[in-house]
Structures are given as structure tokens and as C-alpha cells.
Amino acid sequence: MEQILANGIYLGAQYAMIALGLTLIFALMNVLNFAHGQMYVLGGFVTYTFYGQLGWPFVVALLASCITLAVLGALIERFLFAPVIRRSSREESTMLLAAGLAFFFDAVILLVFGEKQRGVPKIVDGVFNWDFRLIMPYDRILICVLAILSIVSFILFMQYSKTGRALRALAQDRTAAQLMGVNVARYSMIGFALGAMLAGLVGGLLVTITGVNLGMGGPTSIKAFMMVMIGGAGVISGAIAGGIILGFLEAIGLAVLSQYGDITYLLIFVSLMLFLAIRPQGLMGKPWG
Amino acid sequence: MIQWAGVVIFLLAVFIAIPGFIAASGRSDLYYTLTSVALLSIASAGVWLTFYIGRINIGQGAFALIGAYVSAVLVTKAGMSFWLSLPLAGLFAAAVAVVIGVPILRLRGVYFAMISLVLTQVVTLTALALPITNGAKGITSIPLPGGVSALGLTLIPDFATLENPRLAFYYAASVLMVLTFAAMYRLVNSRLGHLCRSMQQNEELASSIGVNISYIRVIVFAISSFLGGIGGAMFGSIAQSVYPSSFQVADSVNFMLNCFLGGLGYVFGPMLGTLVLYFGWDLLFELGRFQLLAYSSMLIILMLFLPNGLLSLRLPGKKEADK
């Protein structure tokens, strides 16, 4: 039981972080960013390069991941998403752009970083073992704490900083925000950069535990979509709730249903579908987000 | 008048010019490529139809897989003729769509998109878990489609006895594609199509003027899935094997991309989109390891300059005619 709880918290914290960036971008621009998982992988590879290959301190490498992805996110918004949104008659058209970007990142990652699974040295050694009832390696505990800290500081940032307030206004009502004097173009770019940065940050954090390979992008995006749906699209607290719920679903499902093997995930997916059919806007979403 | 001429030219090209060109040039690999395009565009047409009622459908892979399995099971386990199993595969997919569609079609926007995406994984996992689908081992060694004859007349020859079954598959797929798009064109210009358009604009409004929107949604989703099932079943018969991974999330996404690329406002958008996306990948084969890079760059650039799809390129005056 303790083990299931711990697994759930750990999974939930990392999932919530992945979902945060995605939901932020969605809230601001109504863009379902298919390339979110690839951004996460890219963040992982940047940390791998600086920390694993060049031997820089982990924190510096993590910072490098954040900066790289933030810059990348800003450029993508400015030169790709903004013009397409302006010109297209249906806003879903950005999905093709996002998918194209996902392929593009996959190609670049393959060419630059190769096809192999990569990993970095552990940041902390040792395993916390409470009488075999609760086993958790120290590095996982550290990453989990870091993830929770990041989420908290992100919420504080959105709540109290000027940029955060502007972003929230933008997410709530684009036109109203514009009328109130918010520079929409500028804050859209900042918001996208922030979302991409979160992907880079969590990629950098998790590379120390799960390693990174080019195939992780697509599945990560899909998982993030699911969390966002559970919590409600475009709602920050919803993404966090969705991440934690999915984390616990997996931890509990794998523990309870292990003897049925193949159907654990089938049940998770089916229950997700049932849940959405009953509550179409997720836990906290605006209806018809 | 011009439109009829266009249709005749298109039919001549598909059924005479292209096979002639392939025979003359010896590029026989094009048979399969074009067969794929035809089949994928049938499934994409289904996705386009759900776009037409304002739903982003990333679940067509699920119905294609269902269709492929239904046909494969009927042919291998019940010994049924493939040509009979083909419509049954489509109908079964449509029936599943009705059952699933009733609850999930209430969802809109990204929620529907996501739930349909999850649907693809659900079907894959179900195929892995069920005994009738032979689980992970898939169904292999499916016989080629047999012949059909009526009153002593051979309507469809036995594919296994043909010298070039690829040409036969090409014709079969092309006929299906032509039928599909003719039906689509008819549907879009019918009363149902009109109602769909009004739902795409505003469901509440459509409902308030007496349109039974939930009924129409389910009907359209069932037609869409029928097309997916047909496409999947044909593929299973070409590959003579079906695995849980025969259609996956990537396929579902591709079906959707085909529609976007061709243009959501045009009936023939999915056909053109499929052709360009599928051939695009094939043509870039020469680039070796830069293939994916060039392909994705092409997608991004296309989107940047033609965000409303390839067909939006046409002369402005004609734009409204086919809508």
C-alpha cells in the first residue's frame, strides 16, 4: 500500500509537470501541441549533452535545457504558429503544423543525437528502503521533490507576477485582454516559450532517472493529452489534477490488476473514455473547451 | 458541364491512363503505392466527413483495424468469400461506431479528438487480448480474394489465379475509391449535407430549428467508420495478414493530416491530401536518412503558405462551387 502511494505520487508529480506546459499552450492559443513530447525529449538530450557528456553541473545543464526550449518555443510561436493562426480559416489547422513539427523534431533528434537510448550518471546514489514496504531510490525522491517545487513556483508565478496575470487574462478571454491593453502577440510568445520551457525542464529532470531516446516523444504527448483531458483542457489546476490522477491510476492499476497482465492499460483507457463520456469537459474544464 | 468533363477525365486517368503508363514504363511498384493511396483516401474520406460535422477525428485507425480483423476472421475462420466479408467488415465497424458514438459524440473540440485517439489504443489493446483475433500472433496466411460469378459469368476473377494480382487490387481499390467519393459528393450536396454544415457552424442553433443533431451525428460517424472498415479490410487482404499493430495511432493521425492537407472545405481534399502525403514520403526515398527531415519540412512549409489546405490554391471564382 505504501509503495503504491509512493509510486502514485512520484508518477503523478512528473506527469503533472508534463501536462502543465501542454495545457498552458492550449489555454493561450487553442493549439493542441503534438510536438510537446518531442520538446520534452529535446530537453532531455540537452541535459544529457551538458551533464552526461560534457560533465557540467546538473543544475547548469538543467538551466541550459530550459533556456534552449524557451528560445525554441518563442521562435516557433513567432514564425510558425502565429502566422498560421492568422491565415487559417479553421483553427484546427494548427494541428497539421504541430504534427509536422513533431516529425521535424524527431528527424533532427535522430540526426543529431542518434538512435540509441541515452542515460546520465545518477545524481544521488542509494535507495531508501523501509523494511521492503516502501522502496524508493533517493534520486527519485529528489526529482519528485524538485518537480513539486517547480509546480508550486509555476503556480505562484502565474498567480502573482505581472506576466502571469497577463497570461491568465489572455487565457480567459483573448479579446477582452486585448481591450484591456495586454499585448497579445507578445504574451502569446511568452506563454508558448514558457510551455516549451516546462517541457524542457521536465525532460532534463527525468533524464536522470528514465534516460532519454528519440522514441519517447510521441507517446509522451499522448499521455499528456490524456491528463489534460481528465483535468479539463486549458485549466492549470486541471492539468495538475489530471497528472496526479493518471499517475495513481497507473500505480494502482498495475498493482491490483497485475495478474490479468495484458488488460491493465485497456481498463485504464476504457475507464478514461467512460469518465469523459459522463463528464465531457473533464474535472474542471470549461465546457466545450 | 465542366464538372462532368472533369469527372470523365479523372475516371479515364484512373482506369486507363495510369495502368497504361505503368505498363509502358515498367514502374510496377506504383500499383501498390496507388492502391494504398486509394484505400487510405477512402478511410480519410470518413475522417473528413466527421470534420464536416465539426469533430476532429483521430480514431479512424481503430475502425480500419476492426474492419481488417472482421474480414480476416470471416475469411479464415468461417471460410467466407472476401467480397462478402468486405461490406460486413464495414457494417461491423459502423455498428461499433454507433455504440461508441452515442456517448462520445456529445464531446466536442479537443475532447472528442482525444477520446478518439484513445479509441485507437483501446482497439489495439483489445486485439492483443482477445482469443478470436489470435492475440499478439496476429492472423496470417489469409488467402487472396476468390472469384465471384453469377449465371455462369465471371464478375470478379479469382485473385490467386491472376498473373498480376496487384493490378486487380489496384482496380478494386480504385472502384471503391470512386464509389466512395461519388457517394460523398452526393451526400454533401444532399439535405443531410446541408444539415451537417449547419451543425458545423453552430450545433445549438441547428438543434433549435428542429434538427435532430444527435441522430445525424451518429449516422455520419457510422458512415465514416464504415469507410474506415472497408479500407482496413482491403489492406488486410493485400498484406494477407493482420496484426494488432496493422493500424496504430500513427495511422489515425495520418488520416487526419490527409484531410487537413487537402483542405477541410473540399470533398476531394482527402484524396489529394493522401496522394501528396503518401507520395511525398515515397518520392523523398532518395534522400536516405534525410527523408524524414525533408518530409516534415515540406509539411511545415505547406502549412505556412496554404493553411487552408492544398485545394484552397484553386481559382477564387470556382471556390464555392464544390463546397
Next chain:
Amino acid sequence: MKRRNLMKSSVALALAASVLGSTAWAENPVLKIGFVGVTSGPAAAWGISNQRSMEARADWINESGGYKIGDTTYDIEIVSFDDQKDPKRAIAGMEKMAQEGIHYVVGPNVDDGAAAVRPVAEAQGIMYFPYAFPKELYSAPASNAVLGMVANYQSGPAIYKYLKDEKGVNSVAFVAANESDPLSQRDGGIDAAKALGLEVVSDNVTYQVDTTDFTPVLTPVMRTQPDLLVLSGVSPANAPQLIRSARELGFQGIISTETAQDATVLREGAGDLANGFISVGGASTPEIASDDMKEFVKRYTDMFGEYNDESNTKVYALEYILATLNANPAGIEDVAVFQTTMDTFEAPNPFMKGDAKMRYVGTTSFGQKRQIAVPLVVNVYQDGAFETLFVAEVD
């Protein structure tokens, strides 16, 4: 702007490469060998190690003047097709090979692709060498597929028997990804273990291919306290994570798999925790690698920057194709001749020390000789490199 430049330069680079490829060795006629497999996306590692070992070997042959088959010396050109792990694309790839006049193709890498290309290969007269294990691909009436490696139902029993006799293993647990290939391999492994009289304590725990954290997956398996944990059909990306989670959960027994792994990946992903991990390898461990194998590894490393140990098992298919053609040059245009030659073919194995032979096997498993005789080299990982545990033969 930057992207466009990148595009331009990459197109230019590709053009330059193709021009170089076709002119530099213009004096010899060219023999094209195909590769259809997955070289992009999540499973790219399988196909890329495959494609690169073919390219490295072809490059080496061409540099030393070509490969003599009969009276003609050929330059070898590798034509690769990325099927994106999609069986529908794999068919297109096989058609493309037929169009290029290619009769010998290595790949595809997975079960569904290998099954899907069968109709094309048999209709177009192509021999193909998949890395997929379903028996019906190689048993009559199928005729054109040749298994390019040791199947898990062949290596599994050998490994389990060794561990039972030498290490006193009595109970075994299986974990597999919820996907066709690994599940089929798991079922094969379970049968083999039961046949040996081992107690199978856990056989139905699976994980999604995209799992990144295996602790919850392995927790229930660890409760059953097996002596041996088998990671059926594990992909190189997942292996280090699984090993790490198992060890961190306090697992003391032996961990093994029947697929090929890469030492660098294991070192980076699991470090010392991977020590003692048993996998199936090729011929690059120092105990058995011949000078040719060492030269191959060196050339591969020079060409692509980094060697991939998975290539040890994948160096053979091309060599077999060429050597068999050499035994009867008529096979170049006629695969029926090739198939007849396969029954009697024998040649020295250039990649292994000693007098190991290349020949076709598989009579026991498939009823006909439709498998290349790769030595079954069982490796154990120790401190960043593989050591040979034992070598066996498949018949």
C-alpha cells in the same frame, strides 16, 4: 531562414553522397542488396544498427576492390527503405526493391512487417532475411524468408538450461511489453521454461512500450521472488530501466533476455546495476571475435561515430547473401537457384575465431533450411562490456 538553409545543405549533401556513391567505384558492375526496416521513430535503433552494419560492410568490400562472384567482381550497393514500423509501408518498400531489380533484401525488423511483405516477396522473386520469429514465415509453404538471427525459442531453452544446471535456477518470471513481438516471445519462453521443468512464478505482467518508470510494473513480479527474471523481447531502450528498477526493488537473482543489447546503453542507463545481465550477442566479444570482426567494428565506428553492439548479430545476413551467391553465381538473377544452393552451402565464418562455419539451418524448427547459422553467443554484461558466457549452435 535557418531551416531553409539546413534543408538546402541537407539536400545538397544527399545529392553529393549519391553522386559519390555512383561514380567513385564506377569500374565494377554494381550488385544491389536491399534493406527494408524501421530507421525512424521509436524503434529506429533496430533498423539503424542493421542498415549501418550493411553499409559499413559494403563500404569495406568496395574499398578493397569489390566482391568476386563467379568471374565478375561486383561493387555492393545497399538500397535502404524506411518502413516506419508500418506493415503497409513495408509492402511498399518491398515493391520498391522489386522495382530496383533487387532479389535479396534484409529485413523487416518486426513480425507484422515480415508477414505483410511475404506475398510481394514470393510473387516478385525476392529472398528476404527478416528479424522476426513467427515460424510460419519460414516453414513450408512459405519459401522466400530466411531467419536472420537466432530465434528466442532456440536461444531461450539453451540459456535456461545453462542457468538451471550451472547457477541452480529453479523458478522464473517473465515480463514483456504489450506488443506482438515481445508477447509472442514471452509465450515461447514460458513453454521452453516449463519443458525444462522450471517453475514459472509470474508470466502475465506486461508493460506499455512507452513506459518510462518500471517500478510499479515490477513491484508485483518481485513479490514472487523468482531466481530468474526474463525480459522477453525487451527493446534496448527499455532494458536498462527494467534492470535498474528490479535491482532497486531489491531483486538479487539473475536477469536475462533473448534479444541483442548494447553495452553503452546498459552502462549509461543502469551502470553497475546491469552487471550480470545476460543477453544474446553476436561475435564482437574479445574471446571469439576474429580479426575481420575487429576490423568491421573499427570501420563501423569510423563511419558512424559509435558502434552499436546490436550490430554483432546483424553483420551476418549480408555476408551470407554474398557468400551463397558466390557458391552459385546463377542465384544473382534466380532465387530458385539460391534456394537450392542453401541446402548444401557451407563456407568459413569470417567473423569468428576458429573454424566456425556459415551454413543454413532450421530443419528442426521449420522443417526446411530457412535460417542462417549464427553462432548462439550468450553474453553477460560486466562493467561496461560484454563477456562471452557460452557459445552454442542451432540446428
